[in-house]
Amino acid sequence: MNLEQLLEAFPHPVGPLRILVVDDQPVNIRVLYEVFRGEFEVLMATSGEQALTVCQEQRPDIILLDVVMPGISGHEVCRRLKANPDTRDIPIIFVTSQREEAEEARGFEMGAVDFITKPVNPVIVSARVRTHLALKLQSDLLRSIAMIDGLTKVANRRKFDEALAISWRACLREGRPLSLVLLDLDCFKQYNDRYGHQQGDNCLIAVAGALGHGLRRPHDLLARYGGEEFVCILPGTDVQGAMQRAEVMRKAVRALELEHQHSTAGLLVSISLGIATLIPDNDFSPESLLAAADKQLYRAKQEGRDRVCAIELA
Ligand SMILES: [Mg+2]
Known part of the structure; x- marks a missing residue:
């Protein structure tokens, strides 16, 4: 051209x-x-x-x-x-x-x-x-x-890895908190089984759009982490701030009112979210932050889904 x-x-x-x-x-x-x-x-x-x-x-x-x-x-x-x-x-x-x-x-x-x-x-x-x-x-x-997820048009895993490393270094330098929100769709396998993969893709696109409501600042990033999992990087946001944003995202997904007859969390498509926050230092790594967020996501699933669980590491 x-x-x-x-x-x-x-x-x-x-x-x-x-x-x-x-x-x-x-x-x-x-x-x-x-x-x-x-x-x-x-x-x-x-x-x-x-x-x-x-x-x-x-x-x-x-x-x-x-x-x-x-x-x-x-x-x-x-x-x-x-x-x-x-x-x-x-x-x-x-x-x-x-x-x-x-x-x-x-x-x-x-x-x-x-x-x-x-x-x-x-x-x-x-x-x-x-x-x-x-x-x-x-x-x-x-x-x-190369940095965009083809289906949902949000950032992809590669962009996420790059942005997390950058945000980590910036928050380490500035002594500011860094929050990660890891989330996934509740009972998505059952959704695909019930409504088909085409509808499953449409559902992912709609959810990705709703999750954008949780982003506020220029360096916030929403990425598709894989399958039905998404992740948000919120640099400079403490755990209370991250919980508020996560709640905004959870409600935005519910507000889509997408039917899900086979969900154990109700009859609508919903998400579970796990948050981990820390002020980066050399005792922790970006991987440990991600692992902690994953644990909180697991807890949210265990406690009944369609909810937010958070931890502050120090
Ligand atoms: Mg000259």
Whole structure:
């Protein structure tokens, strides 16, 4: 797909695409600004230092980077951006005055995707930028698809593992509580036996939608853990807060009023939830938090299902 087709099929989430133009000569920036201003948001930097700051703060979608600059050179800017997980996926196109093969090879080794020679030809620079933006959008899209559960469209297990590790480190650093809510549908095997797998899938989709009501904060995450099991990561939420959210989720699922004649918890589809909360430290691991939540989920089942059980670890 070319850039137009991609943007039409998958609108970019945060407004227009952003291109960062870096050059120590403002006149060179001006030329590129004129090429791109109608189409993209053009960010500018006149030094390597400034370029690094803009990248950290604004995350451009692509960078046109001058090689020869006083202070931090283009090559060094490239090296630092590629060394940082937050910025390493931003495509970099070097813009150079003399085209020397050795220099070009070095740039590719450092992770640049392309080269353009000055003085720039507007048609060529525009075509190259559009090609690399299209590739970037496609790889972003692939990465996000790889993290989504195909049936319910919530995060998948892989995304959950990644997010749990990130939340664990953040809460460890900040001394804040981390809550996990593990839940599953009550008597789901009997549901599938009674209503069929197609209806079972529809039920999972509806439940996943209802569970979203329990999420409040930007770093909260709902994932399908497997089969009829889901899990929520609630960073910065203590055990009381997690119990409130779990109760919201439990009620939201009941409120769907999906018939389940073969459930021992009543005649409607319901969920059981287990919560474990702790302030991460080096005596515990993310796995031990998950195991504790699983134990609480088991307890909720034992005590009659359609309920929340919680534990605070310390
Ligand atoms: Mg220069």
